[in-house]
Amino acid sequence: MTNIVVLVKQVPDTNAKIVFNGESVDLSAVKMVTSPYDEFAIETALQHKESSGGTVTALTVGGSGADKILKDAKAMGVDNIVRVWGDGFETLDSNSFQSVLSGVLSELGADVVYCGKSSADLGSGSTGPGVAEKLGWASVSNIVSASFGDGLTVTAPADGGNAVVNVSLPAIISCDKGDLKPRKPNVRGIMMAKKAQVDVREASAPASTVTLVSQTPPPAKPAGKTYEGGQSAAEVAKLLRDEANVL
């Protein structure tokens, strides 16, 4: 029986406009969703269970607002949903955040962990490999497919193409979009999710050494030049060489 855990994160809808309140982003009016790559991780975790047997637990670090994405994962078919939270968790740096996650994963007794290749908010892609290092586990990032026959085999980008890699467990695998289509919840799944209880756990984190200074709109670009008609492409091509120096 494989103990499979999938890490999920609640983020602003990727189609949302980001607005600012002073020097920080204001997400109060933004719809919050499961980070898109995490849906590929959930799908991969469910396929792993269907192939090898076991349980899938969806785990998030977040306040009570994040229960919604756990219920969404439940509706897709995960068995257990766990949320961990503690004092000051809004501002954890990568080291503190990964310490929290590695502690909970040890508690849960995970054999293999799936996560999205990066979150749609901070997008750093550090969580999978960072947590794996804390646990002394293997990790493969940005996989585009996985198979679960005799052990775990994944396909991930490598110099000049893709590498098919056998991974020793325990391991943390971060998922790119690949060819997977995350399943849609069925009616039964949605009903189960409504009744499901979130296993809420408290944790503490080591002090953060990286602190937030400001969040600002991206620097404005100077207005560009606009031309009418296909013939102007000749002039633009020359400007790319002579003015922009990029050719």
Next chain:
Amino acid sequence: MSEVTVIAEITNGKLNPATAELVTAASALGGDVVVVVPCTDASVADAASAYSNVSRVVAAKSSVFANYDASGWAEAIDAVSPAGNLVFLASAQSKDLAARLASKRGISVVQDVVEISGNNLTSPIYSGKAFQTVAISTTAVISVRANVFSPSPSDGDASMSVVDATGNVKSAIKELIGRASERLDVAEANIIISGGRGMGSPDNFKHLEVIADTIGAAVGASRAAVDTWDDIPHSMQVGQTGKTVNPNLYIAVGISGAIQHLAGMRSSKYIVAINKDADAPIFQYADYGIVASWEDALPVLQSTFSEMF
């Protein structure tokens, strides 16, 4: 003076020229710059000793570096790198490695840095819809976006030492699959020409390919194109659920500029937009906008490029 370490970027067995940009970024953090070159053959590190503003080069020689394994590489690099800040290139592989190294040392990682000012580091967040500045109060690991910092000149003559490194590999390569096409991948290219649903059909991407071959570009696509046509693979997708790119030149053809797409390419140094709809949002981000159908503009672009190359 304390040391700051650049981990050289190795691409296809060679020192990636972007390593010279990392030297500049490391100097901005402060400290004597050490360049650690992960390699199987120490001669790969020779080019690094020519970088200016480098105090010493360490060729970290190990069979571990023959194929990428996050755990083994992190262990080997950790063993040969001095204490202090570490600087990586923000490529997919090196970001992975940076995260592992930071975790191994019990410090934090700040990825995709585009600006360094004292202890303040700025990175794009929300796929470039916002910029976030953080302060590091102690040692950290950072990764730096390519094409942001100017490369350190190459009139230096730093001393080089060769050190044997080892690490425990936790994964085994079963098979390497080359790319189906010889064309560059969008994640690696300095010039990208992308098509959107405005191209009308996947067959018409051949017009983009001709131009790409002329100027040495990769061919990309918008999410709308990838979702609409099975012949356009996800590996070509630029945008929030595809690849985030910042090439020197990005040419968007028949792409309206949905927020998803802009998120993946707006940090490109120069953007050219070709679209018949003058109100398309992409024009707000273009350095050079051409209001025309691709059928009218691409043949002219191609023939002009052919004369230039």
